[in-house]
Structures are given as structure tokens and as C-alpha cells.
Amino acid sequence: MRNNSFALKAVNITKKFPETIANEGINFFLEKGEIHALLGENGAGKTTFMNILYGIYMPTEGEIYINNKKVDIKSPLDAINLGIGMIHQHFMLVDSLTVLENVILGLKNQGFVVDKKKIEKRLKEISELYALDVSPDAKIWQLSVGEQQKVEIIKVLFRGADILILDEPTAVLRPQETEPLFDILRKMKNDGKSIIFITHKLDEVMAVADKISVLRKGKLIETVDKSQTTKESLAEMMVGRAVLFDFYKKDKHNKENLLEIHNVSVDSESGIRVVDNVTLNVKKGEILGIAGISGNGQQELVQAVVGFRKVKNGKVVFDGLDITNKSVRFITQKGINYIPADRVGMGLAPNLSCVDNAIMRNYYKKKMSSNFILNYKKAVEYTIKIVDMFNVAVADIFKPIKLLSGGNMQKLLFARELLENPKLLIASYPTRGLDLISTEFVRKQMLKVRDEDMSVILISEDLDEILSISDRIAVMHRGSIVGVVDAKNVDKNTIGLMMGGDRLKDE
Amino acid sequence: MLYFEKRKSVSKGLKISIPLVSLIIGVLFGALAIAIVGINPYDVYKSLFLSAFGSWYVFSETLVSATPLLLITAGLILVFKMGVWNIGAYGQYIMGAIFSSYFAIFLPPDTSKPLMLLLMFFGGLIGGAIWAIIPAILKVFWEVNEVITTLLLNYIALYVLKFLMYGSWRNPTSYGFPLSKPFPDSAQLPIIFSHTRITLGFVFAVIAVLLIWFLISKTKFGYEVRVIGDNPTAAKYAGINVNKNIIIAMAISGALAGLAGMVQVSGIIHFLQVKINANYGYTSIIVAWISYLNPVMCFITSVLFGGLESGGYSIQISMRVSYGIVGLIESIALFSIVGAQIFLNYKLRWRK
Numbered sequence: 003m004r005n006n007s008f009a010l011k012a013v014n015i016t017k018k019f020p021e022t023i024a025n026e027g028i029n030f031f032l033e034k035g036e037i038h039a040l041l042g043e044n045g046a047g048k049t050t051f052m053n054i055l056y057g058i059y060m061p062t063e064g065e066i067y068i069n070n071k072k073v074d075i076k077s078p079l080d081a082i083n084l085g086i087g088m089i090h091q092h093f094m095l096v097d098s099l100t101v102l103e104n105v106i107l108g109l110k111n112q113g114f115v116v117d118k119k120k121i122e123k124r125l126k127e128i129s130e131l132y133a134l135d136v137s138p139d140a141k142i143w144q145l146s147v148g149e150q151q152k153v154e155i156i157k158v159l160f161r162g163a164d165i166l167i168l169d170e171p172t173a174v175l176r177p178q179e180t181e182p183l184f185d186i187l188r189k190m191k192n193d194g195k196s197i198i199f200i201t202h203k204l205d206e207v208m209a210v211a212d213k214i215s216v217l218r219k220g221k222l223i224e225t226v227d228k229s230q231t232t233k234e235s236l237a238e239m240m241v242g243r244a245v246l247f248d249f250y251k252k253d254k255h256n257k258e259n260l261l262e263i264h265n266v267s268v269d270s271e272s273g274i275r276v277v278d279n280v281t282l283n284v285k286k287g288e289i290l291g292i293a294g295i296s297g298n299g300q301q302e303l304v305q306a307v308v309g310f311r312k313v314k315n316g317k318v319v320f321d322g323l324d325i326t327n328k329s330v331r332f333i334t335q336k337g338i339n340y341i342p343a344d345r346v347g348m349g350l351a352p353n354l355s356c357v358d359n360a361i362m363r364n365y366y367k368k369k370m371s372s373n374f375i376l377n378y379k380k381a382v383e384y385t386i387k388i389v390d391m392f393n394v395a396v397a398d399i400f401k402p403i404k405l406l407s408g409g410n411m412q413k414l415l416f417a418r419e420l421l422e423n424p425k426l427l428i429a430s431y432p433t434r435g436l437d438l439i440s441t442e443f444v445r446k447q448m449l450k451v452r453d454e455d456m457s458v459i460l461i462s463e464d465l466d467e468i469l470s471i472s473d474r475i476a477v478m479h480r481g482s483i484v485g486v487v488d489a490k491n492v493d494k495n496t497i498g499l500m501m502g503g504d505r506l507k508d509e
Numbered sequence: 510m511l512y513f514e515k516r517k518s519v520s521k522g523l524k525i526s527i528p529l530v531s532l533i534i535g536v537l538f539g540a541l542a543i544a545i546v547g548i549n550p551y552d553v554y555k556s557l558f559l560s561a562f563g564s565w566y567v568f569s570e571t572l573v574s575a576t577p578l579l580l581i582t583a584g585l586i587l588v589f590k591m592g593v594w595n596i597g598a599y600g601q602y603i604m605g606a607i608f609s610s611y612f613a614i615f616l617p618p619d620t621s622k623p624l625m626l627l628l629m630f631f632g633g634l635i636g637g638a639i640w641a642i643i644p645a646i647l648k649v650f651w652e653v654n655e656v657i658t659t660l661l662l663n664y665i666a667l668y669v670l671k672f673l674m675y676g677s678w679r680n681p682t683s684y685g686f687p688l689s690k691p692f693p694d695s696a697q698l699p700i701i702f703s704h705t706r707i708t709l710g711f712v713f714a715v716i717a718v719l720l721i722w723f724l725i726s727k728t729k730f731g732y733e734v735r736v737i738g739d740n741p742t743a744a745k746y747a748g749i750n751v752n753k754n755i756i757i758a759m760a761i762s763g764a765l766a767g768l769a770g771m772v773q774v775s776g777i778i779h780f781l782q783v784k785i786n787a788n789y790g791y792t793s794i795i796v797a798w799i800s801y802l803n804p805v806m807c808f809i810t811s812v813l814f815g816g817l818e819s820g821g822y823s824i825q826i827s828m829r830v831s832y833g834i835v836g837l838i839e840s841i842a843l844f845s846i847v848g849a850q851i852f853l854n855y856k857l858r859w860r861k
Contacts, residue, residue, distance in 0.1 A: 310745065310746060329748065329750075330745065330746065330747075330748040331748030331749075334748055340746075342746060347740070347742060347743075348740075348742045348743055348746050349743060349746065350740070350743060351735070351736050351739035351740040351743050351744075352739065352740065353739045354735060354736065354739050358732065358735065358736070361732075362736065362743070362747040363747065365729060365732055366729055371729050374728055374729060374730070375727055375728055375729070376727065376728055376729045376731070376732050378727070
């Protein structure tokens, strides 16, 4: 190890909150010119630690050294002045301004008149140096997500950052955009910049990081060189036990259609066509994956199927019954349950108790209530059953559900829909934001119900998930189905290309 | 630097102590205002308290003022729980009073008392309900904001009342005053405690609050109301008929406000006039909030506000202060209680 070349040293960092200890005795050393991945599940304390480095939180204990000098980072401004730049997961850009204007926005000491020419020249230098090719005059809203991310990186570099913190930078990107981002990171590394890369995706860590620190439950478990570790051992460090990556799928041959979507079109609230003439079938006992970059009509399509949105044209037939534009309740009672992508926004009532949320699908049914009165005793029993069966970590089922972690909320929601024993389960991003154990659990459950001849529509951006679980995969792009492929005979790259709109040649 | 930090959860103790502490602060500020006018604040407060709670008789007057507050607040709690902002209790109260007064004024005075009161009872309910269903329908089918429609309907109700009082419903022998003819005995709610003005209306009020408590916490409808109130999208997703529930809840809320109007004209005023204390409709909005939309809490808050109302009237006379001072005390108290609500969700912290 090259001594004295630490860009950043965080020694014995502890951060206590009234209810929890988010970070405990973390020793983190970042060398100059390295990409250091900070790996951990949700709630492991990654974000807290980053916020400490960026001056949003002050550590309860511990010291931070930048270039071997002890520093006190009291605010993001301090952090910027010390050469620390943060690229947030959600971009901090003004949509209606140009790239150049966005770069100027945060600059200090510009005087009254801004020398645009000078800034533009510097911006071009930075762009060329790191292959961050975006036009300075383009408006932000015209740019793709990947390009917007580049603007964020430029902004940070422009302010003279030598240490870059990227918070789950690939979460918003298409698979094709990930590799170019990694190239940029490597270029910056070769130029002597130090990069902290926060993620929970193991493949990415293995692809780009030099060193990896694993956080679990607020503690830094271990820092390892990439060359001396494997994906499996990292996962074990993250979770505390071995994790299953490949699932065994029974071979099944299903012929009979359970759901038939005939030429369905759906419009958004503002009247724009978001699903255009889609025809799709789901067979009995199969898992149909719908792949696509989010916002390409997947949500709207399934929401139209479950009655949440109007079908503009076309027909939806379920189990031999026309369910086009029937009410949500009618369709659920016929046997379709839906796990929405937006859990807190759509699937749950966050301020109501776990009990109230657990019974959302069956409070009106005979077992839960008479004509008018709701039997809360039964509701509580039912909630306890769900919590026990699905290992939902909950302190008090009468407290608002928003107090649960994202993973536990998802488990409760997933359980609630699954226990209705639907014929078809539609799951939108069921594992998004879940930790590895919960993810594994949810995937296993979907495979289990498939074996019981339940059908599943799985919407996901995670290609590994789609490929490992689905029987067939439909790819959506701009509201249309680009193609439907057999999951056994397709690779990630092909699906990735289809997600970008490329049709299969031999179809 | 001082800054606000969001609380994760709110303890029961906090829920009670925050409004209490803020009420005390409000009282202190009120004292300051009274002192500026040159009156001894201690005397005013003491007199105010004694005039509201000092004897059985003054307390009975407090309950008389609390009666319409209880009725209206019960209904408001229901709609506020579902996130529908009915600001129109004022107008619904007036319409309830008008509808029920129709029978008192135009039926023969010797109509049997039970029949007369029954007609007036339903008149009040229906009058208020109609005035609340109109904005509910506008909201549900045309997405018209109910805050605006309910508020504007208040003015329409007031002018309908004025129109009647200066027009065809005016008592020809009232020397031009905008009053109806007095209600016959058959149209007056019976008094349930002798030597007080507490009428059967108080019983209606208690039943209404209990009914709303039962609806919200024990029934399917109440469950749906709570889900809609917390997350309308989730409600729709769960297959709840949001529109139907909004109309039903608004109708209930309006009906109870209308009943309050009926109880006031039939039980207390005994004729219809322009001034029928419709301001209870606005006060109840605050009562509902200070009760944390909890029907049981609203018993306490309604009585407190009833006391402020009735005590305030008395001290005008006994202390020779203008009603403006009473209004001032009331407003400052409200301001601090409502303002302190932020501390329920946030705590103040100090950071270097």
C-alpha cells in the first residue's frame, strides 16, 4: 500500500440518532486515484456515511482527514471547498436551463457579470478530458438520463472536486449506459481523482471498483481488494450468510391462455398515448416478464388491465371473461392482484396502521366483516398471520406503516396480495429497494406460486431478475411491444438492445 | 443555527401537552393585549372562567353554546378525515335552519309537537345535506375545488336567508325588523334540565358525536374514509368507490351542520332571523382540528370553546369590555394552538 497517499481518511466515525446508531466506528481510507466501492444493503448506513463526508450530518464521534489534514466538514459548502463533490441519485438540475447555465448556477465568486465565454471554454476542456460529451447549449429536458448524469459530473468537476462521491449512479441508467459511465470513472481515476462509488449491485462492483468496503448494520465489515474477492463472498459479507443467485425453475409447458390483451391502447392523464396497440398473452402457470426502461408504458398497461386506468381501444379478456374497463374491485374479485411500483404512493396508506394496510384487499369480505361493521379483531389476527408468515419486522402493528423499512413494507404488501390467492399476480418492480434476503425471498415466492399454476406478470428493470425468473419476456419500448422472447434462449445484451427499441431481426 | 427536524412518531403525552402549553402561551399573550387596553388581565380571565364554568347555570349556558359546535364538528371530523375540506358548515347550518323553520312558520301552530319537531328535524338534516352535496358533486364529477365552492355557498345561503327575512317570511307585525313570526310552542325543542336552556338538541349532539366515532372506528365505511383520507390513490387501487364515499360523507357532514341550525332556531332563538349564530360553522373547523379529528376529544374542545363563547358574552357586561377583547383572546389562543401544531410533526433543534 502506498503510504501517505490517502485522499480521504475517515477514522472511527460514529453517528448516533435518537433511535438508532447509523454508523459505528467506521474506518474508511480512500487512496488517491482509486475507485472505492461502498457496498451495502439498504439501511446498512451507506447514505448516512456519505452525508457525513458531504457535511450534511456531523458525526457524533470520529475524525476526517483530507490529504492527511484534519478537517471539520460542517456543511456541503465546506465539502465543496475541500474538493469533495457529490453526485446524487436524483439530479439537482434545472430542466429549463441549458447545460452551461446549470454549471454556472452553483458557482461562487463570479462577480456581477458572468464571463460565459471563459466558463464555456473550461467546460469544453473538462468534457474532452473525460469524454463527457454534452453540448453546453442543450437544455436539460432535451437530454437523456445518462447525459443528465454527465452534466452532474461536469458540475462537480467544475468546482474543482478531487474526491467524487456517486450515490447509486447506475440506478437510473439503461444497461447500455452503464459501461460508458464506468469508462468515465476510469478516466477520472487515471487522472488522479478519487472516487467513492455507492451501490448494492455486486456485478457493478466487480466491473469497476479497485477496492471494496462492505457495510452491514452500520459497521464496516471489511475492506478488500477486488482481485482478492468474489461476488459470492461479497454477498455473504453484505448479508451475513450465503445468498442464492440462481434459481431452479421446473420445466413446464403451458398452452392455455389466462389473460389475453388484444390491441390495447391507453392514454396518460394528459391525453398522450402511452400504450399503443399492445397485444399480449399470459399463459396459465407462467411468469411473463415485461422488460423495459421505466416510463415506456409498462405501468400504464398493467394498470389498465387491473381497472385502474381506462382502456382506450382494445379488449382485455381474463379467464374467458371480458374485463375491459371493469371496476378495480370487480377485477380483483375475479382473481387478479397487483403489486404497484409505487408502494407508498399507491399500494399503502402510509399514515395508517399496519393492520389497516394489511386488510386493504379483504376488509369487505365475509371473513372480515358483516354488512356494515368491520371486525377489527379478525383484522388484527390476519395482520399477525401475515407478519409471522412473511417475517415482516414490525415493532407495533398499530403504529403507522410508514415507520417500517422499505423492505418490510414491501413484504407486507406482497403478502397481502399473494394471500388473496389470485389466478394472476401482477408485480411491478417487486424487489426494487429490497435487501438481498428479501429479494431472494420475493423471487422464491413468485417461483413457488408459478409451480402452483398461478400466473405472474413481472415488470422489472433488473435484467438479471427478469432473466432468472421469467418463462417468457416481453420487451416494451415507447408504449409498444418490441418483441416477446423465450427466457431460455436470450441473453442480457439482446434484451438490452430491445429495450432501446431494436426489433429482433429474425422475428 | 436553529432548525426543524421531522419527528418520526408522536407520543400521546406530546399530543396533549403541546396544545396545553400553547394555550397557556396564548393566554399570556392575550393578557398582554388586555393590559395594553388598561384592564387587569387577571380580573378578565378570572371573570371569563367564572362566567363559563363558575356555577351550574353558567355551565349550562356553556353547554348550550357547545351543542351546535358538537353537532357541526362531528360532521367535519368525518369529512376532514377523508381529506375533503368542507368550509361550508356556515351555509349548511343556515340552510338547515331555513328548511326546518319552514314547518314552524307555515304549518298550523296546533300541529302535534312530535310531528312538527320530526318534520323540522328532517328539514334541518336535508337542508344542510343538500348544501353539502352540491359541492361534493361538483368535486367528484368536475374536479371543482370544494374549498372554494363550499365557501361561496356560505354567502349564497346567507343571502337566501336575508332574502326570506326581508321578504315573504318576514313577520308582518315585526315593525320592519327582519324576523319571522315566533315559533309556536309545538316547534320548540323541549328543555331537558329545568331552569336552563339545554334542550333535546344537546342529546342529538352527544348522539351525533358517538355515531361519528362509531362510523369511523368500527365500520367498513369508516375504514374506507380513513384510507381515502390518507391516500386517495391507494383507496382507488384497493377498489374503494372514492366518489360515492365523498358524496355520502359530505351529505352526513352537511346534515349535521343543518341539524345544528335547526337546534339553534328551534331550541334557543324560537324564530328565524338573519343573525342565527352561523359563525359556529367556522369555529367548528378549528374545534375539529384542535381535537385532532378525534370524536372523543371533540367533547372536551367543544365545551372549552362553548365556555369561551358564553363566558365572553357575559364579561362584556360584567367587565364592561368590548366584545372585541373577547374576540382577541379567542383569536390569540387559536393562533397559538394552531401554530403550535408544527411542533407535533417537527422538533426544534440547535446546530452549530
